Amino acid sequence: MEKTVNQKAWFLVLPVLILVAFSAVIPLMTVVNYSVQDTFGNNQFFWAGLEWFQDMLSSDRMWEALWRQLMFSGIILAIEIPLGIFVALNMPKGGFWSSFCLVLMSLPLLIPWNVVGTIWQIFGRVDIGLLGHTLDRLGISYNYTQDTLAAWFTIIVMDVWHWTSLVALLAFAGLKSIPDAYYQAAKIDQASRWKVFRYIELPKMMGVLMIAILLRFMDSFMIYTEPFVVTGGGPGNATTLLSIDLVKMALGQFDLGPAAAFSLMYFLVILLISWVFYTVMVNLDKKGM
Amino acid sequence: MAKITLDNLAHSYLKNPSSEDDYALKELNHDWVDGEAYALLGSSGCGKSTLLNIISGLLEPSQGRILFDGKDVTHAPTAERNIAQVFQFPVVYDTMTVRDNLAFPLRNRGRDETYVAERVQEIASMIGMEDMLNRKARGLGADQKQKISLGRGMVRKDVNALLFDEPLTVIDPHMKWELRTQLKKLHHDFGHTMIYVTHDQTEALTFADKVVVMYDGRVVQIGTPEELFERPEHTFVGYFIGSPGMNVIPARVEGNRAYIDGTELALGQGYGALDGKVEIGVRPEFARLSQTEGLPVKVRRVEDVGRHKIIRAEFFGHDINIIAGEDERVSADMNRVTFDAGHVNVYANDWLVKGAA
Numbered sequence: 001m002e003k004t005v006n007q008k009a010w011f012l013v014l015p016v017l018i019l020v021a022f023s024a025v026i027p028l029m030t031v032v033n034y035s036v037q038d039t040f041g042n043n044q045f046f047w048a049g050l051e052w053f054q055d056m057l058s059s060d061r062m063w064e065a066l067w068r069q070l071m072f073s074g075i076i077l078a079i080e081i082p083l084g085i086f087v088a089l090n091m092p093k094g095g096f097w098s099s100f101c102l103v104l105m106s107l108p109l110l111i112p113w114n115v116v117g118t119i120w121q122i123f124g125r126v127d128i129g130l131l132g133h134t135l136d137r138l139g140i141s142y143n144y145t146q147d148t149l150a151a152w153f154t155i156i157v158m159d160v161w162h163w164t165s166l167v168a169l170l171a172f173a174g175l176k177s178i179p180d181a182y183y184q185a186a187k188i189d190q191a192s193r194w195k196v197f198r199y200i201e202l203p204k205m206m207g208v209l210m211i212a213i214l215l216r217f218m219d220s221f222m223i224y225t226e227p228f229v230v231t232g233g234g235p236g237n238a239t240t241l242l243s244i245d246l247v248k249m250a251l252g253q254f255d256l257g258p259a260a261a262f263s264l265m266y267f268l269v270i271l272l273i274s275w276v277f278y279t280v281m282v283n284l285d286k287k288g289m
Numbered sequence: 290m291a292k293i294t295l296d297n298l299a300h301s302y303l304k305n306p307s308s309e310d311d312y313a314l315k316e317l318n319h320d321w322v323d324g325e326a327y328a329l330l331g332s333s334g335c336g337k338s339t340l341l342n343i344i345s346g347l348l349e350p351s352q353g354r355i356l357f358d359g360k361d362v363t364h365a366p367t368a369e370r371n372i373a374q375v376f377q378f379p380v381v382y383d384t385m386t387v388r389d390n391l392a393f394p395l396r397n398r399g400r401d402e403t404y405v406a407e408r409v410q411e412i413a414s415m416i417g418m419e420d421m422l423n424r425k426a427r428g429l430g431a432d433q434k435q436k437i438s439l440g441r442g443m444v445r446k447d448v449n450a451l452l453f454d455e456p457l458t459v460i461d462p463h464m465k466w467e468l469r470t471q472l473k474k475l476h477h478d479f480g481h482t483m484i485y486v487t488h489d490q491t492e493a494l495t496f497a498d499k500v501v502v503m504y505d506g507r508v509v510q511i512g513t514p515e516e517l518f519e520r521p522e523h524t525f526v527g528y529f530i531g532s533p534g535m536n537v538i539p540a541r542v543e544g545n546r547a548y549i550d551g552t553e554l555a556l557g558q559g560y561g562a563l564d565g566k567v568e569i570g571v572r573p574e575f576a577r578l579s580q581t582e583g584l585p586v587k588v589r590r591v592e593d594v595g596r597h598k599i600i601r602a603e604f605f606g607h608d609i610n611i612i613a614g615e616d617e618r619v620s621a622d623m624n625r626v627t628f629d630a631g632h633v634n635v636y637a638n639d640w641l642v643k644g645a646a
């Protein structure tokens with residue numbers, strides 16, 4: 001068949017190109033621009049080369065924030081994924097109570113992030129907060145503004161409260177897609193509850209769980225608002241996660257160059273971890289777990 | 290293997306069934322004889338699968354009892370009944386190999402590995418999957434997956450019964466024949482009690498010793514394929530079995546005569562007074578088109594289906610079908626029909642009435 005050649009078709013891509021340019025490329029290049037220059041104000045810039053990157057790579061401050069960040073993401077994933085699956089497995093499968101649970105669980109997902117932070121900030125206060133006061137009355141020393149362990153406990157419980165529902169909802173959707181015949185066949189094959197989970201439910205949930213893990217990893221790795229509202233990164237720097245540190249550096253100290261280099265590396269780390277995770281999961285999936 | 294007895298069994302999906310219409314499965318008494326192959330035939334929604342699930346224990350009946358060799362298992366869980374069931378859509382454990390899939394029911398029952406290996410090998414050769422044993426079940430085609438399901442159903446030697454719930458729906462036509470033949474052979478070799486649910490009459494008639502026809506939650510007839518063909522107990526059986534189904538024509542019956550719109554027709558037997566809706570039923574195979582004898586008929590269309598011709602005609606305002614042999618001549622002046630008197634059945638309120646010679 002003869003194909004007509006019409007270069008005007010390129011104009012059809014133009015709107016997307018403009019949109020992407022303004023939403024992603026131009027802001028990113030601005031950051032790249034900052035990262036290789038130094039400024040003393042007055043809009044005067046000097047070429048700095050890769051100096052900021054070297055600075056950042058040898059800065060304890062960034063490495064510490066990165067470790068804290070990895071620990072935070074690791075802990076919340078280790079809690080939220082199994083807990084979400086557990087909740088999904090124990091939810092009513094249909095009828096009024098199923099819808100009721102779904103609505104109840106979506107509630108935390110609908111609350112704005114700084115409101116979540118404020119809720120927990122007040123909830124944990126020893127003088128007026130229900131949690132803080134109760135713990136205090138029980139004789140447990142709990143003060144998230146002074147104690148590192150208490151601060152970590154608070155932001156982790158807060159994240160689990162806020163986001164486990166997402167994992168549970170996704171896992172529930174995966175479970176609902178399993179036809180009854182699978183469970184009936186398992187009964188006939190005399191499979192134990194564990195084997196039903198291991199060989200029927202888990203494989204069928206794998207797809208949505210991958211999405212859940214990826215979403216929760218990326219979100220938690222970029223988390224800012226909630227811990228900032230609760231602890232402000234403290235006590236000391238105990239809960240200063242990557243983005244909190246970045247904002248401090250860029251807006252608090254106005255160190256644009258280092259902050260730009262920092263954020264580029266931050267971006268690459270997220271990209272790299274997500275890519276590695278995705279590749280590994282897809283390969284496992286191909287091999288059948 | 291066991292004899293399965295259904296005693297006063299009925300089931301409703303409603304909590305408080307009030308009338309008979311609320312029952313998906315109406316009261317039923319039946320013995321499934323040990324070692325026979327049964328087909329449960331009926332259209333969709335007639336209660337076939339409900340009955341099957343009650344036998345396998347996936348569903349608890351609202352009333353009545355089920356006995357395996359005289360032992361009441363009505364409330365026993367599926368695992369205790371020791372039955373195997375194959376479902377309409379293939380159920381395989383995707384992440385396991387074909388071998389592990391086949392071994393699964395045996396391993397769950399704690400059989401030792403040498404026995405498991407031996408059985409798996411036997412079953413694999415039976416379903417023709419020996420060279421695929423080490424492959425993951427994921428990624429196999431629907432018919433191969435279904436063969437694994439069949440294999441998993443057959444791997445246990447001591448099952449009380451093998452239940453099939455329309456297992457060949459997803460299989461290609463040529464594989465259907467092959468698998469059905471294998472099932473028949475299996476039945477022949479091992480003598481398991483088999484119950485095979487289907488809505489396909491060919492499948493039912495070729496597979497089973499006895500066909501159980503269900504209609505609207507009720508068993509309307511249990512019989513050999515010949516019995517179903519020659520003496521349908523219910524108009525539904527006549528209509529459902531046969532291609533095309535039996536002709537059912539409203540009539541008035543007096544003694545050994547039937548009157549259709551006042552025209553007399555001889556019957557093979559005599560009948561007493563009949564109440565309600567009275568009809569005569571005659572299979573297209575026992576009707577013959579003629580130039581001179583019989584009752585007037587208006588031929589509409591002749592379909593040549595290869596082995597024979599199907600004549601679609603109008604008979605006193607009713608549609609009837611007549612089957613003529615492949616070589617039989619059908620001409621425009623053939624406008625009469627005769628029925629083989631011995632094969633004209635009489636139905637009152639849809640149920641067969643037995644006459645006296």
